[in-house]
Amino acid sequence: xxxxxxxxxxxxxxxxxxYLSSFRLFEESLNGKAASQIHSIRKDAxxxxxxxxxxxxxxxxxxxxxxxxxxxxxxxxxLKYSLEGLTARDVEQFTFHNLPSFRVVCVxxxxxxxxxxLSGLPHxxxxxxxxxMLQSDSDIIREYLGKFVSYENDTFIALxxxxxxxxxxxxxxxxxxxxxxxxxxxxxxxxDSEFVSHPRSLIVTGKNAQVSILESYVNLTDRTxxxxxVSEIVLGENAVLEHNRVQLESTRAFHIATIQTQQERNSNxxxxxxxxxxxxxxxxxxxxxxxxxxxCTLNGLYLGTGSQLIDNHTTIDHAKPHCPSHELYKGILSxxxxxxxxxxxxxxxxxxxxxxxxxxxxxILSDDASIDTKPQLEIFAxxxxxxxxxxxxxxxxxxxxxxxxxxxxxEKARDILIYAFASDVIDRIKIEALREQLHEIxxxxxxxxxx
Amino acid sequence: MLEIINLHAGVQGNEILKGIDLKVxxxxxxxIMGPNGSGKSTLAQVLAGRESFAITEGRxxxxxxxxxxxxxxxxxxxxLFMAFQYPVEIPGVxxxxxxxxxxxxxxxxxxxxxxxxxxxxxxxxxxxxxxxxDESLLxxxxxxxxxxxxxxxxxxFQMAVLEPKLAILDETDSGLDIDALRIVANGxxxxxxxxxxxxxxxxxxxxxxxxxxDFVHVLxxxxxxxxxxxxxxxxxxxxxxxxxxxxxxxxxxxS
Numbered sequence: 001x002x003x004x005x006x007x008x009x010x011x012x013x014x015x016x017x018x019y020l021s022s023f024r025l026f027e028e029s030l031n032g033k034a035a036s037q038i039h040s041i042r043k044d045a046x047x048x049x050x051x052x053x054x055x056x057x058x059x060x061x062x063x064x065x066x067x068x069x070x071x072x073x074x075x076x077x078x079l080k081y082s083l084e085g086l087t088a089r090d091v092e093q094f095t096f097h098n099l100p101s102f103r104v105v106c107v108x109x110x111x112x113x114x115x116x117x118l119s120g121l122p123h124x125x126x127x128x129x130x131x132x133m134l135q136s137d138s139d140i141i142r143e144y145l146g147k148f149v150s151y152e153n154d155t156f157i158a159l160x161x162x163x164x165x166x167x168x169x170x171x172x173x174x175x176x177x178x179x180x181x182x183x184x185x186x187x188x189x190x191x192d193s194e195f196v197s198h199p200r201s202l203i204v205t206g207k208n209a210q211v212s213i214l215e216s217y218v219n220l221t222d223r224t225x226x227x228x229x230v231s232e233i234v235l236g237e238n239a240v241l242e243h244n245r246v247q248l249e250s251t252r253a254f255h256i257a258t259i260q261t262q263q264e265r266n267s268n269x270x271x272x273x274x275x276x277x278x279x280x281x282x283x284x285x286x287x288x289x290x291x292x293x294x295x296c297t298l299n300g301l302y303l304g305t306g307s308q309l310i311d312n313h314t315t316i317d318h319a320k321p322h323c324p325s326h327e328l329y330k331g332i333l334s335x336x337x338x339x340x341x342x343x344x345x346x347x348x349x350x351x352x353x354x355x356x357x358x359x360x361x362x363x364i365l366s367d368d369a370s371i372d373t374k375p376q377l378e379i380f381a382x383x384x385x386x387x388x389x390x391x392x393x394x395x396x397x398x399x400x401x402x403x404x405x406x407x408x409x410x411e412k413a414r415d416i417l418i419y420a421f422a423s424d425v426i427d428r429i430k431i432e433a434l435r436e437q438l439h440e441i442x443x444x445x446x447x448x449x450x451x
Numbered sequence: 452m453l454e455i456i457n458l459h460a461g462v463q464g465n466e467i468l469k470g471i472d473l474k475v476x477x478x479x480x481x482x483i484m485g486p487n488g489s490g491k492s493t494l495a496q497v498l499a500g501r502e503s504f505a506i507t508e509g510r511x512x513x514x515x516x517x518x519x520x521x522x523x524x525x526x527x528x529x530x531l532f533m534a535f536q537y538p539v540e541i542p543g544v545x546x547x548x549x550x551x552x553x554x555x556x557x558x559x560x561x562x563x564x565x566x567x568x569x570x571x572x573x574x575x576x577x578x579x580x581x582x583x584x585d586e587s588l589l590x591x592x593x594x595x596x597x598x599x600x601x602x603x604x605x606x607x608f609q610m611a612v613l614e615p616k617l618a619i620l621d622e623t624d625s626g627l628d629i630d631a632l633r634i635v636a637n638g639x640x641x642x643x644x645x646x647x648x649x650x651x652x653x654x655x656x657x658x659x660x661x662x663x664x665d666f667v668h669v670l671x672x673x674x675x676x677x678x679x680x681x682x683x684x685x686x687x688x689x690x691x692x693x694x695x696x697x698x699x700x701x702x703x704x705x706s
Contacts, residue, residue, distance in 0.1 A: 397503070402539040402593075405499050406553030406609060407527035407560075416552070420543025420592075 015071035016050055022077040023162060029079040030165075037142075038134050038164065045151045045161035052155045064340040064372040065282055065311040070254045075196035075226050077163065078108035083115070086189065086220070091115050094185050094218045099433035101183035101214065102127065108188060109197030109229075110166045125176060130167040130200055140171060145202055148288065149232050149260040156256045156282075160198045160230040167200035170213075174206035174236065181212040181431060188227060188253070189220040196226040203231065205239040205267075212242040214431065217277065219250045226254040233259065235267035237291065242270045244434060248441070249277035251306060258284040265291030265320075272429050273329075275302040275310055276441055286315040289323040289351075300329035301425040303442060304337025304369065305449040311340035318351040318384075325355070330425050331362040332418055332442075333369035334449050343388065344376040351381050358388040363421050365395065365414075411450070415443060452477050452648050453498075453518075453617055458509035460497050466507065467493045469673035475617070475648050482651045482659055482684060485670035486692050491652045492536055494670070495621040498650075499533035500526050513617070527553065528560035530616030534606035534623045536652075541593040546605065547575055549593055550612055557613060578611035582638040600631040607638045618642070619650045624658035636661030656688035669695045 023046055030039070054071045055062040091105055104127055105115035111129030118127055133141050151158035168184055186199055205211055217227060227249060235241050249255045255278040261269055271285060287296045302310045316325045331339045341360045362371045375388040395417050403413035419442060429435050453475040460468040467490045475481050485491050497504050498511065500523030511518040518526065541549070554574075555565040566574065575589055582604040594602050603623055610618055620639070624632055639662050643649060651662060659667070659681065667683040668675045671692060676699035677683070687695070 396539070396541075398539045399541050401501055401523060402535065402541070403549060403553070404523040405527055405533055405535075406550065406613065407524050407556040408549065408552050409524050409556065410522065412552060412556075413524075416544055416549060417541070420541060423543040 015054055018074050019159060019162075020046070020050060026077060026079055026163060026165070036134070041146060042162050042164055045158045045164075048151050049155060049158035049162055052153070052158060054155055061313070064338075065280075065309060067280065067282075070226065070280060073194050073224060073226070076190070076193045078110070078190065078195050078197045079165075081107070081110035081112070081166070083107060083112065084189065086115070086187070088115055090220070091185060091187070094187070094216055095183065096433040096437065099181070099183075099431065101181045104168055104182060104184045106166075106168060106184065106186045106199055108190065108195070109186075109199040111168055122176060122178070124173045125178060126169065126171040127182065128169045130169050130202065131165060133169045134165075140204065141169075141202075144204055144232065144234055146232075148234070148262040149230060149258065154258070154284075156228055157230055157258055160200060160228050160258075163198040164200055165198075167202075170201070170203040172205045172209040172211050172239075175208045176206070177210040178212070181214050183214045183216070186215065186217045186227070186229070187220060188218075188225050188249070190223055190225065191221065194224045196228060199227070199229045201229075201231040203233045203241075205235050205241050207236040208238045209236060210240040212431065213244065214434065215243070215245045217245075217247045217249050217255065219248075219253065221250065222252075224252040224254075225250075227256070229257045231257075231259045233261040233269070235261065235263045235269055235294075237264045238266045239264070240268045242272070242430060244272045244429060244431060245274060246434070246437075247273075247275045247277050247281070249281075251277070251279055251308070253278045255281045257282070259286070261287045261296070263287065263289050263291060263294040263296065266293040267291065268295045270297040271299065272425070273298070273300040273312070274438060275300070275312070276445060278308065278310070280309050282311040282313070284313045284315075286317070287325070288317040288319055289325065290319045292320045292322045294320065294323050296323075296325045297428075298325075298327040298329070299425050299428050301422055301438075302329070302331045302339060303445055304331070304333040304335070304339055305445050306335045306337060308337040309340070310337070311342075313340075313342045313344075315344040315346065316356065318345070318347040318354040318356065321350060321352045321354070323351065323354055325357070327356075327358040328425060328428075329360045330422060331360070331371055332365065332422065333362065333371055334365035334446070336366075336368040338369070339371040339373075341371065341373040341390070342376060343374075344378065345386060345388070347377075347379040347381050347384050347386065349380040352383045354381060354384040354386065356384070356386045360390040361421075362390075362392045363395065363418065364392060365418070415446060418442065418446065452514060454512040456510045456512070458494075458497070458511060459507045460493065460504045461507065462504055467504075467673055468497065470509070471670075471673070471675055473668065473675060475650060477648055478645045479666065480643065480649045480651065480662065480664045482653060482664040482667045483670050483675075484653055484656070484667060484684065484687055487654065489670045490673040491654075491670055492621055495533055495536075495619045495650075495652050498619055499523060499531065524556065527613070527615075528557050532610050532613055532615030532618045534603075534610060534618065534620040536621040536625065538594045538602040538606055540595045540597075542595045544593050545590050546593050547572065547589045550575070550609060554612055575612060579608055581611045581641055582607045583634050584608050599626045600628070603627060603631070603635055604638075607635055607642075611638065611642055614642075615647065617648050617650070619652065621652045622654060623651075624653055624655060632658060633661060656684045659684045671696050671699065674699075
């Protein structure tokens with residue numbers, strides 16, 4: 001007992017050191033492949049990570065989110081691809097029954113060719129392991145990987161980049177319309193110790209391409225773990241991409257995610273971020289509208305139960321004129337959970353005729369739940385329309401009574417109203433199977449909370 | 452069916468109902484009339500189970516058993532219904548979805564099989580006709596964007612679907628034009644049966660021309676000060692409430 005306490009208190013000061021020593025293990029595991037171009041990027045990112053250190057609440061960007069619990073753990077890096085007996089059958093539980101999809105499975109951040117089902121994929125659409133791509137040292141990797149996401153000022157992006165080794169590479173060529181969605185399933189599993197994975201995705205859609213992507217973060221472990229993921233998404237001219245993200249990490253997980261999108265002229269990006277899991281969650285969703293007429297829609301739904309902390313930071317960077325952006329984030333917070341929403345809208349000097357709308361609404365279900373919400377507008381152009389609004393409320397007692405007076409139980413009435421609150425985010429999701437699943441997830445989580 | 456005995460209730464230490472006594476039998480229609488602020492709506496809401504009112508004294512028996520201890524949904528399942536004076540708007544929940552949940556909870560309680568979506572829709576469409584309600588309102592969010600008249604019709608439509616044993620209609624006539632009033636009253640009359648009872652809470656006599664009550668009670672300052680037959684409503688319409696109030700005061704003084 002004493003030993004454990006000592007180790008933990010020591011690790012507060014050595015949080016960084018642990019990752020530095022993990023990096024040495026990582027280098028050894030590369031078996032001499034450490035000479036490549038990518039490895040110098042890794043080392044540079046590691047140096048940045050060491051210099052930045054873990055942010056504290058004194059850092060404005062982390063004001064409401066104390067990550068010190070995360071820094072106390074010695075997470076084992078999952079350096080090797082291993083299925084540990086995991087079969088395609090085990091993966092079934094994470095798929096949607098009525099939804100045909102191209103399935104990509106990552107286990108502890110490693111692309112699993114065995115568990116992925118990509119048959120029928122048009123021959124010019126590429127869905128591959130990032131490891132293979134790194135080894136081939138292809139032009140596309142050189143052109144895009146790490147180009148739009150910067151680890152300069154972000155500890156976790158730096159950490160992810162330092163351990164960059166595997167993940168998913170997707171390329172949709174010009175004029176290709178993929179009618180069936182791509183479902184990426186990120187599974188965390190390990191039974192021996194606390195562990196970390198750093199999945200990385202690079203998704204490049206060409207001119208006039210269209211694709212719908214679904215990402216699920218799931219787990220098969222009782223251990224505390226840490227997912228530190230970075231996704232880079234590039235939309236070519238007139239491309240359309242819908243990105244649905246369902247985060248169902250365990251209640252013992254730390255989940256830090258960065259999604260960086262880069263949009264060219266007339267492209268259209270929609271993100272549906274559906275956040276349910278994790279004990280400490282931070283999502284950074286940054287979208288750059290870098291071509292005239294590009295449009296982005298960020299929809300978010302977060303449901304906090306127990307003592308979860310769910311932090312959503314979004315940035316929409318209007319870099320060019322005539323770009324509309326729409327943002328609707330809704331939070332449901334129960335138990336002792338805490339939510340953070342920070343929505344930054346940046347309108348650069350040349351981005352005239354920007355039309356940006358941001359809304360954050362929160363439903364607080366208990367006295368101990370809370371939300372810190374903050375819009376952040378940085379506007380340097382003069383002919384723009386930017387609106388923002390935030391609300392924090394409770395369930396309407398009149399509405400509860402109305403439903404009960406028709407025979408609906410108190411619990412069911414509350415469920416109906418909570419679901420109704422979430423419905424305008426859910427209704428925007430195009431994949432019906434996902435909408436149905438969300439109904440169940442919300443119901444199950446609230447049910448568990450009551451017990 | 453319903454027996455109210457010396458009921459006192461209020462909100463935040465403010466007594467609104469100051470000793471109500473009322474007995475309603477199966478097959479009867481009772482009208483409760485009174486000026487604004489007399490406690491009519493409070494009485495309706497207390498009976499339906501609104502928790503924001505505190506009951507300080509008295510009892511209410513429904514079918515011979517204590518009503519006040521029961522949750523609002525239990526009361527509904529046992530056949531009690533209140534049409535709201537101000538129906539609540541609930542965006543995001545469709546009329547049919549919520550009413551199906553309610554009806555099935557009630558049916559389950561009565562030992563009947565639950566209706567599936569198709570059976571329910573059939574029933575709903577049929578009952579919507581009773582109040583000339585546009586079918587398109589069935590799939591709209593509850594009362595959201597409904598006109599005043601549509602909201603009141605929606606209440607009677609819900610009553611028609613749930614088939615309560617005792618319906619309390621709280622100012623269902625207020626704010627309706629004469630055509631809408633006729634339609635709503637007509638709906639109520641079609642639901643009036645020998646095996647149920649209705650309490651009509653109203654400010655105006657007008658609806659009683661269409662839904663003819665068996666008894667009329669005058670509620671003033673939290674007490675029923677006068678009761679009579681249907682002709683009492685006409686007298687109130689002609690003479691106002693002051694004479695009843697004066698008579699009541701005299702009665703108190705002389706006793």
